[in-house]
Amino acid sequence: MEISKGIYAVGGLNNKTAVFFNKTTDPVHSTFKPNITDSLIGGKWLPWGESNLYPQEFAEKLKKTNIAIGGLEVLTAAHFGTGFRLYQGTETEEAIIFKERLVDSFPDIAAFYYRTNFNITLAEIITDYEVFRVAFPEYLLSPNGDQIISVRRIKAADCRFQTPDPNGIINNIGVNTDWEKYDEKKTTVIPCFNANIPVEEIKAYCKQKGIRKFTIPVIDTLLVEKSYPSVGWHASFKNGWVDVVLSIPAFKKAMFEQQLNIKYLIHVSDEYFSHIYGQDWSLFSPEERQKKRTELVDLIHDNLQGNQAGGKSIISPFFIDRSTGKEIKGIQIDEVPQTQSNGDFLLDGSAANYEILTAMGIDPCLISGGAFGGKTLSGSGSDKREAWTILCAKLPIKQIRTLQIFEIIKIWNSWDLTVFGKFPNINLTTLDKNKNGQEKVVN
Template sequence: MKTISVGGLTYLKEAQAIIAMKSSADLFKEPDEIKKIENYEIVPWGDDNNLPATVIEKMEKSEMVSSNLEFNVNVGYGTGVKPMRRVIEDNKIVGYEDVFDGPAYEFFEDNDIQGYFLEQLTDLKAFYNVFPEIVISNDKKKITSIRSKEAVFSRWGKAKDGKIPYHYYSAKWGDNPTKKDIVQTDVLDRFNPKASLEEYLRTGKYKNLRFIVPVNFPTPGRTYYQHAYWWSIFQSGWYDFSVMIPEAKKALMKNGFMVKKIIYLSPKYFESIFKEEGIDRNDKEAVQARVDKEHQNFNDFLTGSDKAGKGLVSQKEIIHSANGAKEEKYIEIVDIDTGKGGEFIEDSEEASNVISYAMGVHSSLIGSTPGKNKGSFSGTDKRELFLMKQALMKPFRDRLLRPLNLVKRFNGWDNDTVIAVPDIEFTTLDQNKSGQQETTKE
């Protein structure tokens, strides 16, 4: 039997079915051992030490995921981070005013803090881990600058006595870097970075006058690298389903194929076959021959051939976790609607809803749900939804402001100076002719 490759999928013409490979759940498997590069002891991020790059690659393949992330970053950014001064009357804070001079204002202007904040916010929403770096003056009296070290290029060193001592930075994690490709930086204590910084400077036990301030959004059971809650879309399979739909739809339109079924395969499906039959994964001819044979098995099974089901693998695996056990099927065959031009529309809508739900983006705010008659919420409803979304950004902002508050304390800025992220608040035109106003929260 001859199979046809369409849009990265395999089409079984006789059976009128598409075979689609799911991504492996092993993507988020915790590494079993520390990676040693000469005297550097590095904790891998993901089983292949390249998880952030893989997540980025997946983000870029989905307009839904990319748009939701951009929305979350934009909402978190507000009007940008800036220094402000408390207005106090009768020992009460009655408001805030912008700062246009002094050391805090100069520090913000000299360091492009808006760009720094945007980089940090983007990494925190994508990975739940950020790696801000502070630079100390030669006289050791001031923090002169702060930079965002890209999360995709950052790795932690092995913890010693409960503390992570080093941060390792390289653009070649996916290419087996050598020591000369890696920059090592001392890490401050995450509980009391100011005292930790002062101890480093007092003892002189540091590599250079640059230090990483450890910041993350905590998730259960993670020590080194956090596991973003929205990554559940990869493990559940909804992400795979959503990116397969346009490929299959394009193939149908371009080639005029009829598709009645779609076969979803786990990468473990063929892995189990190769292992059981002793096939070397590096033997490309043997691998391709066995894959072709299995495609014939699918075709026979779906067309009702006398050979139907012979040799067809139907294994499943029970995966245990702290939340209980779940079943991972190696194969799933799904019937699809073959109405005129309507293939996958309902599936696409369902996938979009689930992904947006996981990423905390309401479809009425971003227009994420395909189909007709969507987004019927009133302007008032949408404004309230947007205000709720802004309020939910506070814990993320609090984490990101921690390094800037360290700068404030170490550099001795005025106590009434606060680092704030004002929000844009949409209102009615009778209250403000522009339809929006600024609100400030510490």
């Protein structure tokens, strides 16, 4: 069965701005012409970001942003749930009942599952998808093309789409671990198809063309983008909120390093020494006088610091200035305010953290990342349960994309069509409803 190349990544026949992957020729889009510009990498790869290093630059900033790291862990953990599980559907007169099944109940599926470390592979793909909203599973075929014998994750940051052909069709992706120093010889070319293409058509095409490995990108619906999706929660990295978060630790560090860290300012009148040493004070050399002053300051310092200073008193005599009649303190100790401990900019940082988590769709109480000093800093148990439930309720629209990997393999390998993959989650509950404080939820 002949299959030509081309389908939109977005789908939708009225959208003429999107890029599409291998499929049947679509006459509506046959006049689409790619914009060939000098920005193409090696003349044939679509750059990801202005510098073609958007994934690398974003990851560099991400690993310094504590709140985003915590938020991303929540997103990936919720998406993966308790891991990939098999369910089999049974139709009754009242409804369709789904029952969880052991992988070992299906020998062909079990052999594939264990051979490919399928759960780990899916976890890695989910991480790419949650970070970049695009992931690249690579399917490896048997020598005759009848079976998908393996699937693995190609690191999304290493992948670039090939420039569309004159019909606006993306035929391949390029995989390179160092796009900054692009070398065509070190770039692996892999055919790619769209998930909307019937699996039977892809299978027939791969047999005809001798293709033994390919990718079907797991990609979000494109809006105005032409190739790589724009991730909603990356907005905080572009609009300056992440810069606010990152600037505060650097500012605080510089303030601690540069500020004069003096706890006490000790004033000692020379009248004190004249009173203590009498006429001998006038006979001391300048060096001896300075030594006596230093000994006194050290003595006071030793008695002011540490736990042993708790509850101690220092007695200091008063003197009368003979010329003015004013009272003079022999020793006066003033505490120097520690301005670095006043919490400057912490509220700004908390506001920035809140903006970052809002873009990620995460309630701050799930990672104790709310407003500084506010109620939502940690949240009650009910807050956390409801926040987790709401987050999990929004997962199916994302999970249908990553679970499509199993559907493709199932159809290609002619496995039981009544079997489906799911990512069950744990829904927190109260002890009066469940002694374990949790229950399994399957979206």
